[in-house]
Amino acid sequence: MTSSDFRFASLPNPPLPLPRVLGPKLAPFTPTARADIEFVEFLGRENDVDSQVWKVNVNGAGFFALKMFYFRNSDYLVANHPGDLALPLANPQLYADYFDPFNCECRVYGRLKDEKREDLAVKALGYLLLTPQQEAHLAFKVTGELGDLPDANVGELYGNNFWGRYEQHRELPVRAIVKELVSQKWPTANEVQGMWPDLQAIHSLGIFVGDTHGGNYLGGKLVDFSRALTMYHPALIPVHGDTFQEIMLGELQKLRELQNMMLEELQKLQDNYYDLKNTLASEGIDIPQDLDAFCARHSAYYRNFPSAYNWLKWEKDADSAVAFVEQSLFKRA
Incomplete structure (x- = not known):
């Protein structure tokens, strides 16, 4: 199947928690996953390749941070996913389920909610789907051009529009995650000192974050999980072979x-700690000694590997979940 033949699966209607694959999921913010949105102020980074982040007023009820995700072509997801796969996944939809930035974030926030540890990151409150009118409004607000809408009577889409929509996304709305609006001021010393214990706790919940640079933190809390891998994840678990030697290798x-x-x-x-130590010299920031030790090529002694997390405890039918991984997830010769 070529990328021009492939179409991503439509989203469930009425809305259900996403993504629709085994593992943690994020529920919609409203029962319909739609809302009246007032776009107040741009909060993101100009060079962000995954999303637009805006301060918004949702349904006139208050202010939030809304992270709206660009579309990713299936070929891009296959070629540029984080981590390594011993075998390719069975179809392009599975690459989206496990590696699309929106789905990566949904899986993280679903796990934090399941484990009642939403304190470990800036809190996500649910997802929303933009209407075509909201898509066009924000595109015009940013660029002065409307762009190609999903229901527009236009020719084949090649990604050269504001949201990066290809033909394979034509029927899909822009997806967004509603997050708590937090201050963008510099963190306190206590907030900085909590970043390392928080990351270890996140790892222990089966989540590999990937991007822990300073731009992904606000007030000492992680706010970006676009590259995160959450158990079960095919890039975190080896694919067993047929012989004992293949399995061990x-x-x-x-x-x-x-x-x-x-x-x-x-x-x-x-690096983030050292940057903050220099920037906030008067705060007396200490670099965690064990973090320094692990970074001095002693990471083999680290004990909170996400792959050790017991993901099956959340599956209603553990046998079916294991069967899916072993028989349907990967493309085998």
């Missing part, structure tokens, strides 16, 4: 890959 290779991924993530947090 696969386990060893995946362990080394995970150690390298974790080391890179911890080093980003370490």
Whole structure:
């Protein structure tokens, strides 16, 4: 199946928690996943490739941060996903389920809610779907051009529009996550010191964050999970072979890959700490000694690997979940 033939699955109507694949999910913010939205102020980064983040007033009820996600072509998701896969996934939809930035964030926030640890990040309150009129309004607000709408009578879409919509996304609305609106001021020393314990707790819940640089924190709390991998995740678990030797080699290779991924993530947090220590010199920021030790090529001793999380405890039918992973998730010869 070529990318021009493939169409992403339509979203459930009425709305259900997303994504529709085994593992944690995020529920809609309203029963219809629609709302009246007043776009008040741009909050994101100008070079953000995944999203537009705005201060909004939703249904006239108060102010929130709304993160609206650009579309990602299936070829891009297959070629540029984080982590490594021992086998390719069975179809393009599965790459979207596990690697699309919106779905990555939904899975993280669903896990934090399930575990009653929403305190570990800036809180997400649910997802919304933009109407074509809201899409056009924001595109015009940013660029002065309306762009190609999903229901517009236009030719094939090639991603060269404000939301990056390809033909395979034609029937899909722009997806957004409603988050608490938090201050963008510099964090306090106590907030900074909590970042490392929070990250370890997040890891223990089966979540690999990936991006822990300073731009993904507000008030010492993570706010961006566009690259996160949440158990169960095909990039965090080895694919077993048919023989004992294949199984052991696969386990060893995946362990080394995970150690390298974790080391890179911890080093980003370490850099973040040193930047904040220099910026907030008067606050007396201390660099966690164990974080420094892990970043000094001792990451093999780290004990909170996300892959160790027992994801099956949340599955109503554990046998079916295991069967899906072993028989349907991957493309096998």
